[in-house]
Amino acid sequence: MVPIIVKLSDFISEKNYQNLQLRFLHFCEKQGGPGTSLEELKPNDFDIIYKVQTDFNEEYYTLRFDKFISEQIPLIADRILLGLNRKLQKMDLVKEDELKRFIDKKLTILGNIRMGIKNNFGNLEQSHVEELHQQISIIIKQLDSKEFERGIILDKRIKLKWRKNDLLVLIYLLRENGHIDLKNTITETGLAIDQVFAFKNSKTKEYQNYTGSAHKLEDVNRAGVNKSLDRLKKVFTEDFFKKL
Numbered sequence: 001m002v003p004i005i006v007k008l009s010d011f012i013s014e015k016n017y018q019n020l021q022l023r024f025l026h027f028c029e030k031q032g033g034p035g036t037s038l039e040e041l042k043p044n045d046f047d048i049i050y051k052v053q054t055d056f057n058e059e060y061y062t063l064r065f066d067k068f069i070s071e072q073i074p075l076i077a078d079r080i081l082l083g084l085n086r087k088l089q090k091m092d093l094v095k096e097d098e099l100k101r102f103i104d105k106k107l108t109i110l111g112n113i114r115m116g117i118k119n120n121f122g123n124l125e126q127s128h129v130e131e132l133h134q135q136i137s138i139i140i141k142q143l144d145s146k147e148f149e150r151g152i153i154l155d156k157r158i159k160l161k162w163r164k165n166d167l168l169v170l171i172y173l174l175r176e177n178g179h180i181d182l183k184n185t186i187t188e189t190g191l192a193i194d195q196v197f198a199f200k201n202s203k204t205k206e207y208q209n210y211t212g213s214a215h216k217l218e219d220v221n222r223a224g225v226n227k228s229l230d231r232l233k234k235v236f237t238e239d240f241f242k243k244l
Helices: 014-025 065-090 096-118 126-143 146-156 164-176 186-196 213-218 222-235
Strands: 047-053 058-064 197-200 207-209
Touching (some): 014 065, 065 096, 065 126, 065 146, 096 146, 164 197, 164 213, 164 222, 186 197, 186 213
């Protein structure tokens, strides 16, 4: 296959589309190559002869441009979402509002691209236009989902193998015993928990983000406290400190 990454931006203007045709033509062994120029758009049915180097010999294949486009467009959404996931994992985003701003910016860009394709320059086949809109819809639906946001944030959290209430009880005791400066309000402390930690759901065995911890610190359930205290006492034994 011709090693060209097809992007949404390739379809928003005649200039970009012509550049895509030129990149495709550069792989032609017959009438193309890196030095080839393209003065105007070509019809979508032109083809190239491209070379594939194997371990033993060289093999040549013919590929039409419109067939190449038809094969590549359905791959766009998965490629973009994979790239965004990788980028987000590398970024220092721990607050949900920071992630939301990032996603909103991407959604705005996608909206502009969708409008550009809708008002296309007339050289795109209708089937390609429809498939491009479908790919954009897939990306928007994924980015605009709460599950996507929670998943990205969850991957960046410190994941405690504790039940939800146990960390809250520990933080509460640290505050009450003077180990946390009271200048750090309950609200600030709760927000810090929400932004940094995840807990393990005892039923699903899956990790979940802390939310609303400030309110929960102010209203600790007594039954939950007793059970949490028992679990914390089993954690903070003398053996716990021997790991140092």
